[in-house]
Amino acid sequence: MPIKDVKKRNDLQKEQLYEALKSLENGTGPHFHLNQQKLFTLGSIAFQYLLYKASRNPGIYLIRIEDGHLADKLAHKSKDETSRRLMEKILLPRRLKVGDSTFVLDYFQESSWTRIQEMPISRFRMAVVIRNTTRRPFHDRHEEDEEVETSKITSQSLDFLPLLMSQFPQTLTIAYDMKIPDTEVIRFDFINDEEDTLSGVKITDQIYFD
Numbered sequence: 001m002p003i004k005d006v007k008k009r010n011d012l013q014k015e016q017l018y019e020a021l022k023s024l025e026n027g028t029g030p031h032f033h034l035n036q037q038k039l040f041t042l043g044s045i046a047f048q049y050l051l052y053k054a055s056r057n058p059g060i061y062l063i064r065i066e067d068g069h070l071a072d073k074l075a076h077k078s079k080d081e082t083s084r085r086l087m088e089k090i091l092l093p094r095r096l097k098v099g100d101s102t103f104v105l106d107y108f109q110e111s112s113w114t115r116i117q118e119m120p121i122s123r124f125r126m127a128v129v130i131r132n133t134t135r136r137p138f139h140d141r142h143e144e145d146e147e148v149e150t151s152k153i154t155s156q157s158l159d160f161l162p163l164l165m166s167q168f169p170q171t172l173t174i175a176y177d178m179k180i181p182d183t184e185v186i187r188f189d190f191i192n193d194e195e196d197t198l199s200g201v202k203i204t205d206q207i208y209f210d
Contacts, residue, residue, distance in 0.1 A: 012079045016190045020045045023186055030170040033183040036191050039133055040077045042174045046128045047083040058100035059125035062116055066108050066132040127168040131175040
């Protein structure tokens with residue numbers, strides 16, 4: 001069933017998204033690590049940054065998510081409409097043309113890595129890696145906000161990450177409560193781990209820094 005193109009009450013505000021993308025653009029990089037607790041908020045930031053980079057430097061952009069279950073959740077629970085639509089469109093074909101760039105959806109399983117390895121490495125531009133978390137809602141929180149509790153991390157390793165970082169000029173990894181060598185940790189001040197949601201308005205499809 002298609003995901004309805006409607007604003008969710010806890011979507012990111014446009015100003016918050018702009019602030020996050022500006023922080024990434026001003027980072028020393030080229031490999032970033034987002035290690036805060038808000039999985040679906042960070043997912044939106046990552047997808048919007050991917051779209052921003054792809055519009056300026058065409059090539060192959062990888063979205064590598066732990067498994068299909070998490071990919072489906074991101075398609076429904078990311079914190080802006082553009083990210084939800086992007087994930088909805090790429091879920092089944094797992095390959096999507098965005099302007100002059102190609103987006104590829106991949107999973108952590110070794111067999112899933114074959115598709116991207118068959119593509120020309122000279123066109124690799126950026127990869128987003130999203131590692132799952134195990135969440136348990138607090139008693140006084142809304143059921144639909146499933147990103148509030150991230151105290152337990154799945155056992156899925158990121159052993160593939162050094163190879164991926166050597167092949168892609170830029171990477172952005174979302175993984176809570178772990179250290180990743182050779183990455184710059186980026187944290188966003190507007191993300192308060194003790195709060196449930198971020199109320200906001202619809203985010204525009206394009207973010208301009210000029």
